[in-house]
Amino acid sequence: MAQRFALMIAPADVADDRADFSSTFTEMDVAAPALSVGELSTQRGDGVFESIGVIDGHANEVEAHVQRLAHSARLCDLPAPNLAQWRQAIEAVAAHAPAGEAVIKLILSRGVEHGPAPTAWATVAAAPDFSAVRRDGVKVVTLDRGYDLGAAERAPWLLLGAKTLSYAVNMAALREAKRRGADDAIFVTRDGYVLEAPTASLILRSGDEFLTPAPGGGILHGTTQLSVFEHLESRGFTTRYETLTATDLTRADSAWLVSSIRLAAPITAVDGAPLASDLELTAELNEFLLSPR
Secondary structure, eight states, X not given: XXXXXXXXXXXXXXXXXXXXXXXXXXXXXXXXXXXXXXXXXXXXXXXXXEEEEEETTEEOSHHHHHHHHHHXXXXXXXXOOXXXXXXXXXXXXXXXXXXXXXXXXXXXXXXXTTOSSOEEEEEEEEOOOOHHHHHHOEEEEEEEOSSOTTHHHHOGGGOTTSOBSOOHHHXXXXXXXXXXXXXXXXXXXXXXXXXXXXXXXXXXXXXXXXXXXXXXXXXXXXXXXXXXXXXXXXXXXXXXXXXXXXXXXXHOSEEEEEETTTEEEEEEEETTEEOOXXXXXXXXXXXXXXXXX
16 A cells, blocks of 8 residues: 555535535545645645544544634635535545554645635545654643734734644744753743644643633634543543633643644643653543544
């Protein structure tokens, strides 16, 4: 089986209600050129994307991901994606996933400069091995995001709640974290509120309550965080969204970064100060997240 499988998608109008979209998918040679030199996703990062975890060919949290794709497209003034088409594209690429853990990437770009339509494609490939990170955890540093908590509402053109292809800042934050001797970063607003990690959501435990920063203030609503909360609620725990400060993070009983591919990684230190890890609960969360859902 090839290391990666890819489909180009001819985006259908949102009102297209056909039952079968397979004629809009074209299998691509992943070693061959596929994008125009005028493609705005590569020139300007002008587009949106999703990463979906796949377990033994089963794509997890599909509905949450396609709904977030539509949300990001709306914030970026992209044509609304036909979600039935995208669901079928996910099913088509998932059929080519390798055994074990894999990752599906969905990309919706504004297309070629001055072109008539968006460009879209989906890929699937084996996922990196994150077993050690799930077991041993991550050290994090807090980094100034450069704006206050009200910036997303005050300046929607910053696209702070969209999952865009413009990830240069996120990657720079990870490099800075490593320069400071940590594994990951957590963004903090200028007025002292915690947001999220560059590629993950944040969950804190305080007693029997589990908290995550409220999905406002430019925070991307995490699909894995939603799944974790559903699991915790089924176990009788209280979950809630809260405006959390950096002090809340350092005083937490335990904390995790959660995402679709890495899953639940316990935070073991914040800005050099140790943070307790709940190994038993972490193992339970990852067992749940590795199950089809």
